Amino acid sequence: MIFIDLRDKVDSNALSKYYSILTDKMDDEKKKQIEKWCQDYLRKDNGEPYSFEEVVKADYSELQKLKKQIDDNHLDQYNCFLYNHNKVYKAENKKRKRKKKNENEKKRNSCYIKDTLYNSLSSKNKEAKLLLLKKVGISVCPYCNRNYIFSNENVITCQLDHFFSKEKYPILAVSFFNLIPCCSTCNRLKGTNDFDFYPYDQKNKAIDIMRFSYKPINSDFLRNKNSIIVETTPTEDLYSDQLETLKISKLYELHNDIVFDIIRKSEVFSDVYINSLRTSFPQIFSSSEEVKELLFGVPLSRDDIHKRPLSKLTQDIVFEINEARNDESH
Known part of the structure; x- marks a missing residue:
């Protein structure tokens, strides 16, 4: 419902810093897996493959193109790179015999980008989240315009909505422009629903x-x-x-x-x-x-x-x- 103008707030330097903080502590093998998947399945208009960095920095028009590729090519069926390998968990299970079977199954099916990398924005990569919130620079929920969402180094009162659901599109789970600061009520109500109005859209402003x-x-x-x-x-x-x-x-x-x-x-x-x-x-x-x-x-x-x-x-x-x-x- 609120248009958020980011033209003078978020530049290439800010996006590079966000990506750098986000991936600084990533496992090298996991980085290779993600990069390979992007190169195998995601293509730009000129036919060249996307890098994971380009996915993370993708603006709204690029996010729409990536979403369409995933939908059209049913790429959710080829997301094996996103998920932790069974071999790893078989080894872990030998070391952790006391763990319950259902807990192991849950871990085996966890998704690295949406369950580990995204969750790290609230812990070891909190600096990346604070950078995003500072650059977006809003004090009120953009979906309802009813609740304050103040955030700083000491307190974060907002949640991050995934405009394109992280459950449907895990590869976009940490993309800067896919993350919308909002109140907890709107984040819960929106859930995994797709919306036609986008708070950062310059052409079709959400306020209208x-x-x-x-x-x-x-x-x-x-x-x-x-x-x-x-x-x-x-x-x-x-x-x-x-x-x-x-x-x-x-x-x-x-x-x-x-x-x-x-x-x-x-x-x-x-x-x-x-x-x-x-x-x-x-x-x-x-x-x-x-x-x-x-x-x-x-x-x-x-x-x-x-x-x-x-x-x-x-x-x-x-x-x-x-x-x-x-x-x-x-």
Whole structure:
């Protein structure tokens, strides 16, 4: 639901550093296996093979091409390189006779990239995860715009969603642009579902996939929040199921109190009053827009929607109220 502009944030140096940290402690034999698989099965448009480094650094358009190759060629059937070899585990089982059979079976079927390399982002390769989070640089979940996801060296409050599921596409499990910082609720709800909107997409910006509005159901809506219904409308039908997966409509129905406050503030604080506040406090406000942002508690610029929870809701409702006023004045 939020577009995240990474054009000036993530460059080739950042991607190289991420890959270097990620693979620095990888076993040499495992690296060879992964590289060989990429060369055997993944091809660029010019026919040349992908390297694992190129897979890790792949942007959205490249990720889509890799996904299509995997789907079209049923490459999930040829992922033996991803999985730990039975011979290794037979040797381990001799040393660990006390281990239960089902535990050994679980290990035997574990996937190196998604179960070891990806999990290392929370342990020995935590530096790579922190680099990714710093470069993406968002404070609010891009899927719901409801929850803060602050992260730094001391605390990480977000989870990483795999836009293309790591279960279906384990080779993409640590690809930089396949990892979307999000809240735990959205990560759980999205699961392995495929979405048509991508938070980093420059062309089809996620912010444009839906719009919030409100509907008064009783005449006392200026005094009673329960007389207001929050409505969610996708801009295209193809987004309906995905918004339903994230339960956006049901979750935002709970925020009728926010809409209630926005409507009341819009009634009390007229444009004339807002302008008077700006002129009365020039040391605080440089524009009427800054007064409105203080009033509504969120940035009112589309470019800053990722900075505060419920910014999308607030912006849409404020816009709707202003549009209605403009129509009345004409």
